[in-house]
Amino acid sequence: WSMTLLVREVALLYGALARGQAAPLPPLGIQYADFGVWQREWMQGPRLEKQLDYWKRQLAGVPSALELPTDFPRPATRDGRGARHDVLLPRELTDALKALAQQEGASLYMALLTGWQMLMARYSGQEDVSVGSPMAGRTRGEVESLIGLFVNAQVLRTRVTDTASFRTLLRQVRETVLGAQEHQELPIERLVEELKPERIPGRTPFFQVMLTYQASFRGSASVEGVKLEALELDTFSAKFDLTLQVLETDAGLKGYLEYTTDIFTASTAARMAEHLRVLLQEAVAHPDHRVSSLQLLAGAERQQMLVEWNATRAPFPEACMHSLFEAQVRRAPEALAAVFEGTQLTYAQLDARANQLAHALRRRGVGPEVRVALSVERSLDIAIGLLGILKAGGAWVPVDPLLPRERLAFMMEDSAAQVLVTQQPLLDRFPEALHARALCLDTERGALAAEPTDAPVTGVTPANMAYLLYTSGSTGTPKGTAVEHRSVANLVTHEAVAYGIGPGSR
Numbered sequence: 001w002s003m004t005l006l007v008r009e010v011a012l013l014y015g016a017l018a019r020g021q022a023a024p025l026p027p028l029g030i031q032y033a034d035f036g037v038w039q040r041e042w043m044q045g046p047r048l049e050k051q052l053d054y055w056k057r058q059l060a061g062v063p064s065a066l067e068l069p070t071d072f073p074r075p076a077t078r079d080g081r082g083a084r085h086d087v088l089l090p091r092e093l094t095d096a097l098k099a100l101a102q103q104e105g106a107s108l109y110m111a112l113l114t115g116w117q118m119l120m121a122r123y124s125g126q127e128d129v130s131v132g133s134p135m136a137g138r139t140r141g142e143v144e145s146l147i148g149l150f151v152n153a154q155v156l157r158t159r160v161t162d163t164a165s166f167r168t169l170l171r172q173v174r175e176t177v178l179g180a181q182e183h184q185e186l187p188i189e190r191l192v193e194e195l196k197p198e199r200i201p202g203r204t205p206f207f208q209v210m211l212t213y214q215a216s217f218r219g220s221a222s223v224e225g226v227k228l229e230a231l232e233l234d235t236f237s238a239k240f241d242l243t244l245q246v247l248e249t250d251a252g253l254k255g256y257l258e259y260t261t262d263i264f265t266a267s268t269a270a271r272m273a274e275h276l277r278v279l280l281q282e283a284v285a286h287p288d289h290r291v292s293s294l295q296l297l298a299g300a301e302r303q304q305m306l307v308e309w310n311a312t313r314a315p316f317p318e319a320c321m322h323s324l325f326e327a328q329v330r331r332a333p334e335a336l337a338a339v340f341e342g343t344q345l346t347y348a349q350l351d352a353r354a355n356q357l358a359h360a361l362r363r364r365g366v367g368p369e370v371r372v373a374l375s376v377e378r379s380l381d382i383a384i385g386l387l388g389i390l391k392a393g394g395a396w397v398p399v400d401p402l403l404p405r406e407r408l409a410f411m412m413e414d415s416a417a418q419v420l421v422t423q424q425p426l427l428d429r430f431p432e433a434l435h436a437r438a439l440c441l442d443t444e445r446g447a448l449a450a451e452p453t454d455a456p457v458t459g460v461t462p463a464n465m466a467y468l469l470y471t472s473g474s475t476g477t478p479k480g481t482a483v484e485h486r487s488v489a490n491l492v493t494h495e496a497v498a499y500g501i502g503p504g505s506r
Helices: 002-018 032-042 045-058 091-103 108-124 166-182 188-195 266-285 299-306 321-331 347-363 381-391 405-415 424-429 432-437 445-449 485-498
Strands: 082-090 128-135 152-159 209-214 221-223 226-228 242-249 252-260 336-340 343-346 371-375 395-398 419-422 438-440 465-470 480-484
Touching (some): 045 166, 091 252, 108 152, 152 188, 252 266, 336 347, 343 347, 405 465, 419 424, 419 432, 432 438, 465 485
Parallel strands (some): 128 209, 209 242, 371 395, 395 465, 419 438
Antiparallel strands (some): 082 252, 128 152, 465 480
16 A cells, blocks of 8 residues: 555656746655554543454364474574465456455455365364454555554464365355454554463464465556656565465456475465365365365475375285295205304205294194294294294294293283294293194104195285284274285385395395
């Protein structure tokens, strides 16, 4: 408002001076200082109480912060640095938005505010959204020709529920804006003093997002051969997390999105501006649809997010874990497979020992989907036991022998393990009822050595369970997670590529 007055008066004065004429501007009836005195005298007593009562009701229980997702951790203190991203809502969209607003007795500003608060709700996941917006503050005719700061920021609060439509929200925003305009005389600083909102370091009270709207701005003039033109000045600063500032022009709603560079990147601001445009297009096309169903993503971004970033399919062997091991045995039978404290096994030796255990387990009823617990001291028996269980067609249940006895008993019962593969010194840690179903690798080593060294036929498939892994139980009762053979094949194939695993890797 002041800039429009300034441009006009400079042009009039320059024109008069160039023509040798007297200054054409009449004396002002009042000065800006007069307004300041009047405002102090007026804003007290019953008038002040009326204003305060309205805002206390309006802001009761208002959230202390709008929790927007940020690119960087929010610093404890703001340094004021910012940047801008240019915004243009085309003429066609602007006209459609204005027409929709007129149907509800609202203004273009109210429709834009509705869309901006919808976007903030979608980004934050909050239904209760407060946006700051400056109002001209020139409610009296005497001050319309004064240059000065009459602007006062208003807190505009909207409840953006998923079930509401854009049209419903627009009606709510209309009533909120009209109420705020009727109670705009109370300075925002006085409101903060009176309501004492929770002060959070690095955040402004009541709102952290702003919308600034101007219906028009006459920032240029030509006089006596001189052209006066307004140039946009970027201060590289930001007073709030986000400020959307727009001006209605012949091209549509034009302006910029100012953002705090402490917490947002340029790409995030650009994406946010595009989401606002798409959301408003959706709103004017489907004003009675639920706001949660209105799209944010345009074609290219939607294709990237839903298709390109999810195109993760990759070839992996449709095979069982032990089958992949057996393939390596055939490729390099004499290569070193496992080492422990001076003892070692080649692939062929480990395969033979595991096959012998598998035959013994088969005679104990182990087959596809049958759980077999493995609880041994750290040794080569871990590798032999694991592969033996899988080669028998069973599902491996790893059990740490150092766990408390109650936890061991729970895991055995919950997993319904039919066989316990262990070592004799550990057997007493388990319930006595399990001893009859135990196979001790140390005391039965001689019997196992007499078993066949070829792999038994089990009928197990990649879709069968490979192992049952228990959670820690730190957040409640431990839970067993069943993993299929093909899931493991998928994982190890990915990791082999991602981490460059090959011959010589551990």
